[in-house]
Amino acid sequence: MPLNEEQLQQKRDERREQILSAALKVFARRGLIGAKMSMISEEAGISQGLMYRYFSSKDELFITLVERAIQGSIEGTRQIHQMPGSPLEKLTKLTELILDEEGQLYFLLMHQVRTSDEVPEKAKGLLEYASMDLYIDMLKPVFEEGQKNGELAEGDISELISCYFTVISGLMTLNIPKTQGFQLPRVELLMRIFTRSQ
Amino acid sequence: MPLNEEQLQQKRDERREQILSAALKVFARRGLIGAKMSMISEEAGISQGLMYRYFSSKDELFITLVERAIQGSIEGTRQIHQMPGSPLEKLTKLTELILDEEGQLYFLLMHQVRTSDEVPEKAKGLLEYASMDLYIDMLKPVFEEGQKNGELAEGDISELISCYFTVISGLMTLNIPKTQGFQLPRVELLMRIFTRSQ
Amino acid sequence: MPLNEEQLQQKRDERREQILSAALKVFARRGLIGAKMSMISEEAGISQGLMYRYFSSKDELFITLVERAIQGSIEGTRQIHQMPGSPLEKLTKLTELILDEEGQLYFLLMHQVRTSDEVPEKAKGLLEYASMDLYIDMLKPVFEEGQKNGELAEGDISELISCYFTVISGLMTLNIPKTQGFQLPRVELLMRIFTRSQ
Amino acid sequence: MPLNEEQLQQKRDERREQILSAALKVFARRGLIGAKMSMISEEAGISQGLMYRYFSSKDELFITLVERAIQGSIEGTRQIHQMPGSPLEKLTKLTELILDEEGQLYFLLMHQVRTSDEVPEKAKGLLEYASMDLYIDMLKPVFEEGQKNGELAEGDISELISCYFTVISGLMTLNIPKTQGFQLPRVELLMRIFTRSQ
DNA sequence: CATGAATGAGCCTTCATTCAT
DNA sequence: GATGAATGAAGGCTCATTCAT
Structure with a gap:
């Protein structure tokens, strides 16, 4: 007796995620x-x-993974507008989110595509779509407000x-947590680059 | 006219360098x-x-290349002591040297070993030798002096x-020059992390 | 309402034919x-x-298909004895039947077994059973009568x-209908091989 | 000490033929x-x-083999014009040549392409080039002369x-020599199709 | 020494067959 | 019964390494 349509589709979706995660x-x-495909299937x-x-x-x-990586990075960046607080607080929060997140593997993936x-070819093409200008546009309002205040x-x-x-x-690409010696700098240190010295 | 022993050795050495550079x-x-070995030999x-x-x-x-990369990075860092100027000037100069240098490929190599x-296994082992502590020890005197003054x-x-x-x-690993969108930050921006705000 | 035994068997038989035809x-x-089994099941x-x-x-x-092909070719040939007319007319009619028939696919199948x-191994064995001598024996009476008259x-x-x-x-194996360029020769032309020139 | 250019090329050519023949x-x-490629390489x-x-x-x-098959069949047919004798003698000779020849494997190959x-796709395309019309044109003069005389x-x-x-x-495709039961008809029998009955 | 022909192990992919539902 | 998901044994092809010349 075959599963019904919906159950089947759900199982398929789970499997798909399972494979993507392993890959x-x-x-x-x-x-x-x-x-090696054998490694992925074993994983x-x-x-x-x-x-x-x-x-x-x-x-x-x-x-498929590259697409997700790009989409995720765009959506992640976009979150900054929903965040509470001043521009600097927003930026700090976004940075913590990015550095914290489990998205490290995606950064490694994108690094491979880049280098x-x-x-x-198709993967290279996808990356071009996510140009630096795209991110600049997303963060511009926050930076403008921060400079103003x-x-x-x-x-x-x-x-x-x-x-x-x-x-x-660069920091994410280093894939730091699993690396001996390197450790992620504290966000406050990094933020010094962008804050007005007083 | 056959080459003599010395000329022969020199030719061997040159060829060795040629191969390493291509690789x-x-x-x-x-x-x-x-x-692919065929790519390297062709190059x-x-x-x-x-x-x-x-x-x-x-x-x-x-x-062999990993060994050179590690050795080079240590020697490069050590140069800071021969540099003229104040601690901050030394650090700025070292940073410019590293970012400027053609050593990007070595960073990519070491990144691969790390990630x-x-x-x-042997390459992994070599990297452990070049621990972060090693670099910390090399720069410590300069930072101490900089904090003091x-x-x-x-x-x-x-x-x-x-x-x-x-x-x-992280910056070097991004292999920026060949990458669209990314561009190396100016050293002055980076230095803000380490300088006393006034 | 479940099917009874007989209906069930009939359905099974139909399905079997369906599969064989697709195969x-x-x-x-x-x-x-x-x-590919997938092609057959889809068909x-x-x-x-x-x-x-x-x-x-x-x-x-x-x-199973090879068995049918052999059996069909034997039964088809045997039909000549039920045909009306003179030996030449019988032979002409048989030829038209064979060339006309949808049995082309079976010829292709047997060709594959042969070549x-x-x-x-078992398929090869079946083919040996349907030796040329078998067909010669079936047609011999007709040819004898034709030579006599x-x-x-x-x-x-x-x-x-x-x-x-x-x-x-040979002609059937060429699988002519679907082939551009080739066309089945008219039976009268072929019959010239066997008819007395006058 | 490497072989000279010419020897090398000759050896390469021989190998190529060796592979084509096995294939x-x-x-x-x-x-x-x-x-299977393993079968071909073993052969x-x-x-x-x-x-x-x-x-x-x-x-x-x-x-590559299909190209050769087509080219060979065209060249073989074209030979008829160099043959001595009357049109019927020419046709008989050509037929003997074709049926005799070791070209059977090529016919099997072309049969596969056709059926x-x-x-x-490329192989299919090649076959279209060698249309029946091409062969008709080559033999037309001989048939015309034969009808005239x-x-x-x-x-x-x-x-x-x-x-x-x-x-x-059809006959060539049957790949007869290796087949039990079937045997190539004598050419004289076949020729009856085309000769004027008297 | 130098070349590139030759080998064969290993990887991606397909597909006959089995199995859970 | 009926489905289609799941398996795993090949097969085509690549490439590090060896070897004849």
């Missing part, structure tokens, strides 16, 4: 080529063959935001 | 597994077979230095 | 290995799993019949 | 999918990997030639 772990630490606890009912190829799996020649340092806003994301991305 | 380029952008302008007269395996080639599971911010010295290297490593 | 189409055009409009309640394996399905190494050409009867079946088989 | 045997008897007496230095894929290997859905039967020349090639193709 993210393996891709992040081994790269597109270094990741997901299923057979190799089954993965191909959900993703038609290793590349598709990879690209590696072996990822599919004197919390944030003077200077070219685009440069400041670009610097912010570059530093944050 | 660095390829490893940095493709990772250990993504890099080096020699046949595949010949590479095996200089390095017994791909792993050995990789490990990737596909790298030989009021140029540098108060606070735990180890934390400050660790923050310094973490931020710098 | 014949797919096997004929793609060969034993090229045919038959049922699930893959269900096929295994009717045929225990792909090979069994294939062999392909990938077919199960002067309609058919003189010559070794076995050779003539063998030539007949070989030419016909 | 023809295996493809002809097992079809595109049924043929050729080399490793699997080496084949990929000469042909970039199984499909390319297959297509199978699993061959690459009374050797060949009256009737539509295109139909006669088409019938000729269809019958011959």
Whole structure:
């Protein structure tokens, strides 16, 4: 007696997530080529063959993760507007969220797309869509307000935001928690870059 | 006219460098597994077979590069003591040197060793040797002097230095020059983290 | 309202035919290995799993079709004795029947058994049973009568019949209708081989 | 000490032929999918990997053979104009050549291209180039002369030639020599189709 | 020494078959 | 019974490494 449509779909969705989660772990630490489908399927606890009912190829799996990474980073950044407090408080909170978050693996993934020649063209293309300008536009109102009320340092806003994301991305890419020696700087230290010295 | 012993050795040395340089380029952008020996030999302008007269395996080639990366980063850091000027000037100069330098590929390499599971155990071991404590010890005198004369911010010295290297490593790992959107922050912005606000 | 025993059996029989018919189409055009069970089940409009309640394996399905092909060709040839008219008329009629018939797919199947190494031993064995001698024996009386009454050409009867079946088989194997360029020769042309020139 | 350029090229050419010859045997008897690269390499007496230095894929290997088959059949047919004797003698000789020849495997190959859905589009395309009209044009002069001098039967020349090639193709496709029971009809029997009865 | 041909282990992917529901 | 999810054994292809020349 077959399952009904809805149950089936739910099970399929869960499996899909299961695979994506496993793939993210393996891709992040081994790269597109270094990741073996056998590793992913083992991590997901299923057979190799089954993965191909959900993703038609290793590349598709990879690209799906890249899409999520980009979408997540955009949505995460956008949250700043819902946050309470002054511009500096908002920025601090956003930074803590990003650095805290489990999104590290996604940063590693995006780093691979950016620096590696072996990822599919399509993934490269996706990344271009998420240009720095996009993030600058999202944060611009907050920085403007911060400069106006004197919390944030003077200077070219685009440069400041670009610097912010570059530093944050660098830190996230280092994938610090699992790394001996390195440890994430405290957010207050980082914030000094953007705050008006008094 | 056959070359004499010395000339022969010199030619061997040159070739070795040639191979290492080619390998660095390829490893940095493709990772250990993504890099094909054929790519490296082509980049080096020699046949595949010949590479095996200089390095017994791909792993050995990789490990040799990791050794150089570590050695280079230590020597580079150590230069700070020969630099002229105040502590802050020294730190600024060192930062400019690191960010400027062509050593980006080495940072990518070390990033791979740190984050990737596909790298030989031996390479992982080498990295442990270059612990954060090593760098902290090298910069400690400069930071102490800087705090004493009021140029540098108060606070735990180890934390400050660790923050310094973490931020710098992150930036270098992003491999920025070839990346659209990202651009290296100006050193003055970064230095705000460590300078006493007045 | 559950079906009774008999209805059930009838449904099973229909389904079996449905599967065999679908399998014949797919096997004929793609060969034993090229045919995927998924294609057959789709063509038959049922699930893959269900096929295994009717045929225990792909090979069994294939062999069943080969048995039918052989049986059909023997029964078809035997019909000549029920046909009206002179020997030449009988032969012409038989030829038209064979060439006309939808049995092309069976010819393709038998061709595969004959020429392909990938077919199960058992299928090869079945084909041996349907030797040329069997067909010669069936047509011998007709040819003898035709030679006696002067309609058919003189010559070794076995050779003539063998030539007949070989030419016909070749034409059927070409699977002409779906092929551009080739077209079935008119039966009258073919019959010239066997008729006495006058 | 490497071989000189010419020796190298010759060795490469021999290897190429070796592989093509092995591939023809295996493809002809097992079809595109049924043929395993391991079988071909074993037949050729080399490793699997080496084949990929000469042909970039199984499909390319297959297509190369199809090209040869087509080219060979065209060139073979064209020979008729160099043959001595009357039109009927020419046709008889050509038929003997075709049926005699070791080209059977090529006919099997072309048959697969014609009837199978699993061959690459490119191979299908090649076959269209070698249309029946091409062959009709090549033989037309001979048939015309034969009809004029009374050797060949009256009737539509295109139909006669088409019938000729269809019958011959059918016979060749049966791959008779290796087949029990079937035997190639004598050419004289076949020729009756085209000769004027007297 | 230098080349690139040759090998074979291993990976992605497909698909016959089985199994849970 | 009926479905389609799940498995795992190949097969095509790549590439590090070896070897003949």
